[in-house]
Amino acid sequence: MSLVIDKLFTHxxxxxxxxxxxxxxxxxxVLVQHSLESIEAFGFSFVTQTKWAxxxxxxxxxxxxxxxxxxxxxAMLLAVPLAIGVAIFLSELAPQRLKAPVGVxxxxxxxxxxxxxxxxxxxxxxxxIRDIFGGIGISMLTAGIVLSIxxxxxxxxxxxxxxxxxxxxxxxxxxxxxxxxxxxxxDIVIPYAKAGIIGSFILALGRAIGETxxxxxxxxxxxxxxxxxxxxxxxxPVTLANEFTEADTDIYYSSLFELSLLLLVISFTIIxxxxxxxxxxxxxxx
Amino acid sequence: MTHTHxxxxxxxxxxxxxxxxxxxxxSFLFWILYILVSNGVDALSWAIFTEEGAPPGYEDxxxxxxxxxxxxxxxxxTLVGVPLGILAGTYLSEYGQKSKLAETIRDISDIMMSAPxxxxxxxxxxxxxxxxxxxxxxxxxxxxxIIMLPIILRTTDDMLQLVPSTLREAAFALGAPKYKVIxxxxxxxxxxxxxxxxxxxxxxxxxxxxxxxxxxxxxNFLNTDMMEPMASxxxxxxxxxxxxxxxxxxxxxxxxxxxxxxxxxxxxxxxLFIMKKKGR
Numbered sequence: 253m254s255l256v257i258d259k260l261f262t263h264x265x266x267x268x269x270x271x272x273x274x275x276x277x278x279x280x281x282v283l284v285q286h287s288l289e290s291i292e293a294f295g296f297s298f299v300t301q302t303k304w305a306x307x308x309x310x311x312x313x314x315x316x317x318x319x320x321x322x323x324x325x326x327a328m329l330l331a332v333p334l335a336i337g338v339a340i341f342l343s344e345l346a347p348q349r350l351k352a353p354v355g356v357x358x359x360x361x362x363x364x365x366x367x368x369x370x371x372x373x374x375x376x377x378x379x380x381i382r383d384i385f386g387g388i389g390i391s392m393l394t395a396g397i398v399l400s401i402x403x404x405x406x407x408x409x410x411x412x413x414x415x416x417x418x419x420x421x422x423x424x425x426x427x428x429x430x431x432x433x434x435x436x437x438x439d440i441v442i443p444y445a446k447a448g449i450i451g452s453f454i455l456a457l458g459r460a461i462g463e464t465x466x467x468x469x470x471x472x473x474x475x476x477x478x479x480x481x482x483x484x485x486x487x488x489p490v491t492l493a494n495e496f497t498e499a500d501t502d503i504y505y506s507s508l509f510e511l512s513l514l515l516l517v518i519s520f521t522i523i524x525x526x527x528x529x530x531x532x533x534x535x536x537x538x
Numbered sequence: 539m540t541h542t543h544x545x546x547x548x549x550x551x552x553x554x555x556x557x558x559x560x561x562x563x564x565s566f567l568f569w570i571l572y573i574l575v576s577n578g579v580d581a582l583s584w585a586i587f588t589e590e591g592a593p594p595g596y597e598d599x600x601x602x603x604x605x606x607x608x609x610x611x612x613x614x615x616t617l618v619g620v621p622l623g624i625l626a627g628t629y630l631s632e633y634g635q636k637s638k639l640a641e642t643i644r645d646i647s648d649i650m651m652s653a654p655x656x657x658x659x660x661x662x663x664x665x666x667x668x669x670x671x672x673x674x675x676x677x678x679x680x681x682x683x684i685i686m687l688p689i690i691l692r693t694t695d696d697m698l699q700l701v702p703s704t705l706r707e708a709a710f711a712l713g714a715p716k717y718k719v720i721x722x723x724x725x726x727x728x729x730x731x732x733x734x735x736x737x738x739x740x741x742x743x744x745x746x747x748x749x750x751x752x753x754x755x756x757x758n759f760l761n762t763d764m765m766e767p768m769a770s771x772x773x774x775x776x777x778x779x780x781x782x783x784x785x786x787x788x789x790x791x792x793x794x795x796x797x798x799x800x801x802x803x804x805x806x807x808x809x810l811f812i813m814k815k816k817g818r
Contacts, residue, residue, distance in 0.1 A: 265628050273642070282665055334562060334563045340556040342560070361567045363801055367747040368745075371790065371794055432545055462655075464655070464656045515656075
């Protein structure tokens with residue numbers, strides 16, 4: 253009797269574990285299937301055309317891709333130095349009784365849903381951008397800044413964890429040789445934790461590029477490539493969030509599915525690079 | 539001497555910059571928290587819990603429909619996702635161990651945890667919503683289950699691995715079959731950790747908006763039929779916040795406040811469980 257249950261337990265658990273692979277395979281297959289119509293119709297020009305006109309059944313994804321790349325780049329540009337600053341502060345500078353409370357509140361902020369960052373951006377940050385830079389305030393720049401604030405807690409927490417892996421004895425040896433705090437950070441901590449730090453930045457990049465709600469509020473969903481950062485723009489997830497329930501023709505749907513597929517492939521690639529290349533030995537963070 | 543002075547000066551400069559950037563980062567984050575609390579508390583009232591949605595301008599409008607919808611969608615996802623995730627995690631830690639298959643499943647789950655959730659929404663739209671012909675609460679739950687599964691799986695896997703193998707061996711030596719060892723010894727040893735994983739997993743999916751936009755969609759009134767489109771706090775928040783009506787925006791802030799408090803308490807609770815475990 254218990255042998256039967258034992259077998260049953262083994263096989264059920266294995267089957268369930270395999271379903272996760274099945275789900276991922278199904279996601280890719282279904283997205284490819286539903287994109288076929290658009291892939292056949294537009295081919296490679298889908299990613300090079302700049303015109304996105306559902307009423308003319310013309311779909312070019314370049315503005316969305318451009319928006320994704322630029323907003324994520326802006327976000328990284330702002331968030332990386334801040335995250336390093338926060339991480340250095342938390343792991344090397346802060347007095348012992350500040351470390352835990354500040355560290356925990358940063359981790360808790362990483363748990364706040366992105367839709368709330370988006371709401372804050374729309375009501376409190378858009379007016380500031382409007383006052384400083386003119387325009388309507390809904391723009392690529394706003395999206396980049398809101399995105400950077402949203403990924404900051406995650407990035408800072410993981411970077412701090414990576415820095416904390418430096419053995420104390422190494423740091424103490426450097427201090428004993430007369431190193432200043434900065435000497436120790438730049439010559440001991442950063443070289444030691446380099447792979448972990450870079451890995452967590454790339455992981456944050458992978459998350460930022462697929463982030464939807466934080467930017468949907470403040471980007472405007474305008475399919476136009478503009479070098480002016482204060483002009484409204486769009487990105488792949490913003491287009492999906494705004495247009496998925498509005499699509500009325502098959503080719504429109506298919507184009508949106510091709511966008512989803514594109515996004516999935518891009519973020520899968522970025523996250524894999526972070527995981528397999530930089531975070532291989534120790535599994536840092538989630 | 540000048541060299542030393544230079545080093546000390548650079549050190550001071552960098553330390554100031556670092557503290558400054560920490561201050562900037564932290565103050566932004568606390569700014570958001572402050573706005574969330576001040577707007578949220580301002581918008582809270584009893585009507586929020588007892589009234590359904592209403593057209594803008596009506597006195598008696600609330601979030602009852604969204605609260606109940608949210609509980610149902612997340613509840614179903616939890617009921618399905620947690621046992622499946624624990625089972626799969628058990629396989630990885632107790633059967634698969636370091637095998638190639640187990641390692642592949644771990645890697646794929648890690649990637650899935652950071653993959654864009656809106657893509658899962660598109661997938662569920664294609665396989666559930668389109669064949670059914672309309673949006674439904676079930677579709678929302680399915681999307682959230684898919685997002686939750688890898689989180690529960692990985693934490694269960696990690697937590698079970700922390701249980702010392704001597705405990706398992708002792709139970710085996712008494713002649714217990716493997717499933718009994720797992721259920722009565724391993725699960726018991728990893729209880730706090732698994733519980734924390736569940737809490738964090740629920741907290742994570744409760745804040746998801748993107749995958750619900752085109753699965754459970756939205757409804758301005760109370761609906762408890764999972765076959766029909768259903769309101770959730772997050773989608774309601776999105777719709778109300780982007781509307782031009784001030785009373786709807788206020789409801790949006792109330793929803794944001796309630797949801798964040800729920801998610802933050804789950805996170806704090808999860809931490810307490812782990813801390814209690816460590817303290818012993």
